[in-house]
Amino acid sequence: MAKCSICGGPAVAYIRYQKRYLCDQHLVEYVESKIRRAISRYKMIRPGYRVLVPVSGGKDSATVLTALSKLSRELGFEVVALHIDLGIEDYSVKSKEASMKAASKLGVPLIVVSVREITGYTIPELARKARRPVCSVCGLVKRYIINLVAVELEADAVALGHNADDLAVYSMKSFITQDLANISKLGPKTESIQGLAVGRIRPLYEVYEKESYLYALLTGTPFLHEECPNVDFNSMENRLKVHINSLEEEKPGVKITMLRNMAKRIRDYPKPKLPISRCRHCGLLSSGDECSFCRLTRRITGQPLGPRAREVVRSLVTSLQLAPRQDSAYKS
Amino acid sequence: MKVKVRIVPDGRHLEVEAGVKALDLLKLAGMNSESGVVLVNGRPVTEDYKIREDDEVTVVRVLSGG
Ligand SMILES: [Zn+2]
Ligand SMILES: [Zn+2]
Ligand SMILES: [Zn+2]
Numbered sequence: 001m002a003k004c005s006i007c008g009g010p011a012v013a014y015i016r017y018q019k020r021y022l023c024d025q026h027l028v029e030y031v032e033s034k035i036r037r038a039i040s041r042y043k044m045i046r047p048g049y050r051v052l053v054p055v056s057g058g059k060d061s062a063t064v065l066t067a068l069s070k071l072s073r074e075l076g077f078e079v080v081a082l083h084i085d086l087g088i089e090d091y092s093v094k095s096k097e098a099s100m101k102a103a104s105k106l107g108v109p110l111i112v113v114s115v116r117e118i119t120g121y122t123i124p125e126l127a128r129k130a131r132r133p134v135c136s137v138c139g140l141v142k143r144y145i146i147n148l149v150a151v152e153l154e155a156d157a158v159a160l161g162h163n164a165d166d167l168a169v170y171s172m173k174s175f176i177t178q179d180l181a182n183i184s185k186l187g188p189k190t191e192s193i194q195g196l197a198v199g200r201i202r203p204l205y206e207v208y209e210k211e212s213y214l215y216a217l218l219t220g221t222p223f224l225h226e227e228c229p230n231v232d233f234n235s236m237e238n239r240l241k242v243h244i245n246s247l248e249e250e251k252p253g254v255k256i257t258m259l260r261n262m263a264k265r266i267r268d269y270p271k272p273k274l275p276i277s278r279c280r281h282c283g284l285l286s287s288g289d290e291c292s293f294c295r296l297t298r299r300i301t302g303q304p305l306g307p308r309a310r311e312v313v314r315s316l317v318t319s320l321q322l323a324p325r326q327d328s329a330y331k332s
Numbered sequence: 333m334k335v336k337v338r339i340v341p342d343g344r345h346l347e348v349e350a351g352v353k354a355l356d357l358l359k360l361a362g363m364n365s366e367s368g369v370v371l372v373n374g375r376p377v378t379e380d381y382k383i384r385e386d387d388e389v390t391v392v393r394v395l396s397g398g
Contacts, residue, residue, distance in 0.1 A: 001377075001378070001380075001381060002378040002380055002381075011378050012375065012376040012377070012378070013369075013376060013378060014365075014378050014379060016365065016366075021378060024375075024376075058396060059394075059396070060396070165395065208366070209366075209367075209394055209395055209396070210366055210367070210369060210394045212394075213369060213392070213394040214369065214376060217376065218376075225340050225341045225392070226341050227341060227396055227397055228397075231396075231397030232397070233397055235397070237397075238395075238397050241367075241395050242367065242395070245364060245366040245367045245395070246364060246366075248366045249364045249365055249366055
């Protein structure tokens with residue numbers, strides 16, 4: 001059996017593009033060092049930051065939560081987790097359970113927001129009423145709630161779980177469809193817009209999907225293997241993931257090279273031309289005078305539900321009883 | 333001697349001969365060294381590991397859909 005290239009212990013993985021075998025402990029250290037390096041290389045987090053980590057119950061957000069909760073002590077920032085209960089049958093019940101177990105194991109405060117509590121409907125019900133694909137409604141609602149919670153928390157950054165494979169695939173898809181403005185949003189970090197939107201960071205920018213899985217597994221963080229029942233394995237993204245990984249097997253390191261170069265060139269891509277304004281109902285980021293969440297819920301229920309969502313989230317945030325933000329970078 | 337292999341998250345099963353390498357097992361399950369991991373008794377093994385008769389084997393597809 002193969003031995004760890006560092007300590008000679010039994011290896012659990014071979015890192016092809018580094019030609020190194022690693023044992024469980026060194027694999028965990030290796031992934032953490034990649035995350036630490038990405039945080040500093042791309043200036044994702046500064047001391048005193050409050051970072052919101054949305055957790056789905058899956059491996060990638062489990063990895064982000066575990067690594068950031070460890071690094072938060074070393075680098076001096078604060079971590080708060082968020083789980084959104086989508087109401088997708090059995091899957092949502094299990095994801096919520098996994099998220100709660102992970103947060104409590106790591107001692108990270110967790111906010112659970114239920115879509116049903118805010119809108120009166122689950123995600124599949126909202127999609128049916130809006131006559132739209134489940135995943136598009138799901139994406140819209142999740143983006144809205146994540147940003148809303150981040151704004152209410154006065155968070156400085158939202159840490160997303162996109163790994164290197166995800167980002168390589170999103171950018172390939174955007175290239176194929178020539179939606180070049182979308183590539184400009186796929187970098188390691190996006191900036192905040194005061195009071196309207198909190199910037200996103202991607203700590204797993206250089207972490208391969210397989211490494212993210214191994215990290216979550218070997219650190220013992222609870223996560224769900226099961227996937228959302230609405231995932232379409234024939235989607236362009238999922239087809240491209242298979243292709244880029246056969247290329248990676250033949251040419252180890254191709255994904256990381258692509259992403260590092262993409263980070264360097266990210267400013268060369270055109271920016272989306274959407275005007276930035278404030279939703280007249282809820283006051284959050286919008287491209288017109290009504291945000292897409294308020295529009296969706298107004299069409300379904302007759303009422304824009306952004307203001308109600310804000311109320312619910314505000315009381316959840318208050319009940320967490322976090323220390324007040326003083327030297328918030330968000331406020332300055 | 334045959335060894336039963338569970339595939340996650342699909343829930344499928346495979347049967348392979350003892351002695352097969354983890355990498356070949358990944359290929360049999362339609363994956364490669366980047367897209368899948370072989371667990372033996374719950375622990376990840378490297379691609380050159382040879383499956384033994386009494387191993388409890390799981391192949392995990394690590395690529396999630398999006
Ligand atoms: Zn080692
Ligand atoms: Zn979904
Ligand atoms: Zn709104």
